[in-house]
Amino acid sequence: MIDFKNATFLKLKPIKLEEIIETMPKMFLDDENVFAAFKTVRDQLVFTDKRIIAANVQGITGKKIDFTSIPYSRIQTFSVETAGLIDLDCELEIFVSSIGPIHFDITGGFDIVAFSKLIAKYIL
Numbered sequence: 001m002i003d004f005k006n007a008t009f010l011k012l013k014p015i016k017l018e019e020i021i022e023t024m025p026k027m028f029l030d031d032e033n034v035f036a037a038f039k040t041v042r043d044q045l046v047f048t049d050k051r052i053i054a055a056n057v058q059g060i061t062g063k064k065i066d067f068t069s070i071p072y073s074r075i076q077t078f079s080v081e082t083a084g085l086i087d088l089d090c091e092l093e094i095f096v097s098s099i100g101p102i103h104f105d106i107t108g109g110f111d112i113v114a115f116s117k118l119i120a121k122y123i124l
Contacts, residue, residue: 012105013038013039013106015035015038016037019039020037021065023052023058026035027067029050034047034048035047036115038106042062043055047118053067053069054068076096077095078092078093078094078120088107088109089105090105090112091105091106092116
C-alpha cells in the first residue's frame, strides 16, 4: 500500500508507461506527461511533469482505487541515494509541506541520478 500520510510503502519496481492502471490517464490534464511509473504488488506510483500520483488498489477484486495527488509546488526539499554494491536499491525522499517526509525505495537498477534531474526540473 502506498500511503503518503503514514509514509509506508513496499519496494517500488519501475514499470513501462503502458502498464499504468487504465483509469489513471483519464485523470491527467491535457498537457500533463508521465516520465516515470512504479508498482508494488497491486499499487502504483506515477510521476508526471506536474505531480506525483499514487494509486492504492483496494478490496479483494481491486475495482476500488484510491488516487492521491501531490503537486510539485508542495514539495519543499528532496534527496536521493544511489545504489551500492551490496544494497542494490536506490532511494528518493521528498518533504511535503502538509505531510512531512515521504520515503521511496526503488529496486531494479533504476537510474536515480537522471531521475533526480527531472524531479529538480519540476520542483525548483
